[in-house]
Amino acid sequence: MALEDAISTHQRPKLEEYEGHLFIAVRTAQLWEGRLEFGETHLFVGTNYVVAIRHDGGAGYQRVRERLQRTNNGGRSGAPYALYLVLDLIVDRFRPVIEEMMDRFQSLESQLMSGAMRGRDMLEQLYDMKRALAALNDTAEPLHEITQNLIRLHPELATRELKAYYRDIHDHAVRVSRAIDRLRLSTSDAMQFHLASLSVRQNESVQKLAGWGALLALPTVVFSLYGMNFEYMPELKWPWAYPVLLIATAAGMLVLHRRLKKRGWI
Numbered sequence: 001m002a003l004e005d006a007i008s009t010h011q012r013p014k015l016e017e018y019e020g021h022l023f024i025a026v027r028t029a030q031l032w033e034g035r036l037e038f039g040e041t042h043l044f045v046g047t048n049y050v051v052a053i054r055h056d057g058g059a060g061y062q063r064v065r066e067r068l069q070r071t072n073n074g075g076r077s078g079a080p081y082a083l084y085l086v087l088d089l090i091v092d093r094f095r096p097v098i099e100e101m102m103d104r105f106q107s108l109e110s111q112l113m114s115g116a117m118r119g120r121d122m123l124e125q126l127y128d129m130k131r132a133l134a135a136l137n138d139t140a141e142p143l144h145e146i147t148q149n150l151i152r153l154h155p156e157l158a159t160r161e162l163k164a165y166y167r168d169i170h171d172h173a174v175r176v177s178r179a180i181d182r183l184r185l186s187t188s189d190a191m192q193f194h195l196a197s198l199s200v201r202q203n204e205s206v207q208k209l210a211g212w213g214a215l216l217a218l219p220t221v222v223f224s225l226y227g228m229n230f231e232y233m234p235e236l237k238w239p240w241a242y243p244v245l246l247i248a249t250a251a252g253m254l255v256l257h258r259r260l261k262k263r264g265w266i
Contacts, residue, residue, distance in 0.1 A: 006042040009055045013142030015149050021046040022154065024146060027139040028056055030093040031100055036132060038139060041090065043083065045157065050082040064089055080157045084165050087147070091169050094140055094176045101136070101183055104129060105190075112194055122194055130187045137180045143173040211265030215256055219249050 002023040005011050011025040024043040029036065039056020052061060064085040071081065108125055147170040151158045158166045222245065260266045 002044070006044070006053050009040055011040060011042065013146065015146050022157075026087070026090060026143060026146065028090050028093065029097050029136055029139045030056075030059065031096050032057060032059065036097060036100070036136075038135060041086070043086065045079060045083050047156070048079055050079050050086065052086055061086060061089060080159050080162050083157055084162055084169070087143075087169050088165070091143060091172045091176070094136075094172075097136065098176060098179050098183075101129070101133065102179075105183060105186060109186075109190060112190060123191065126187055126191045126194065130184060130191070133180055133184045133187065137177065137184070140173055140176045140180060144170060144177070147173065207265050211260045215253060215260065215266070218252050218256060222249050 002016065002018055002021075005023065005025065013027055014023075014025050016023045022043075022045040024045060026041050026043070028039045028041055030039075031037070037057055039054065041055070042053045044051040044053075054060065064082070067085055068082060108122070108129065112122060147166055151163060151166050151170070226245070257266065
């Protein structure tokens with residue numbers, strides 16, 4: 001069953017114990033050529049071996065091999081230390097990813113506050129970032145339980161000498177998850193702010209349209225009354241009726257325009 005899991009992708013992060021060895025499946029995230037790459041690493045861990053099977057692109061585990069080659073034949077050598085190096089590298093690769101996501105959010109936040117990007121484009125970019133952060137959280141969070149189980153249940157791997165190192169991996173994973181949670185919250189707040197600003201902008205446009213509509217309604221009502229074909233109408237035979245009507249209508253529009261402008265409706 002472990003071999004079947006190891007050669008297939010989309011495994012749930014887990015730590016399973018079989019007779020004579022452990023099987024560990026973890027998800028990975030790293031920046032590779034400017035892109036965020038997700039993958040999986042499956043580990044077979046025995047008393048004197050660690051086999052890592054990668055299902056991802058990007059950089060491999062060359063750093064682990066180099067550190068093992070530099071290790072003296074002391075207490076740190078062997079499978080426990082090799083497993084620590086692999087998990088430590090996986091967790092360390094989250095740091096540049098988090099920094100990149102923070103830089104990306106700060107750039108979006110600056111554009112949002114300055115109004116450089118509006119409408120659907122900003123909302124789509126914020127949503128894409130929120131989706132990437134959700135995937136990143138699903139990748140980092142299971143490492144808490146895996147490292148805790150190694151420390152509590154497998155002292156043959158988390159030896160007394162290496163227990164502090166495994167705790168450091170756990171603490172690092174917790175910090176990564178907290179940073180992701182803060183970014184997700186900030187992204188959600190930015191989305192709410194963007195939607196609220198769109199609503200305010202729409203309300204302002206509606207107010208202006210309503211203001212100009214009220215301003216145009218006054219001459220429309222007056223002229224529509226005089227456009228009715230009644231024989232007997234007030235001041236119809238008066239020579240100054242037309243200019244007085246125009247002046248009175250213009251004065252009414254001017255007063256209405258000032259009041260609407262004072263209230264910010266036009």
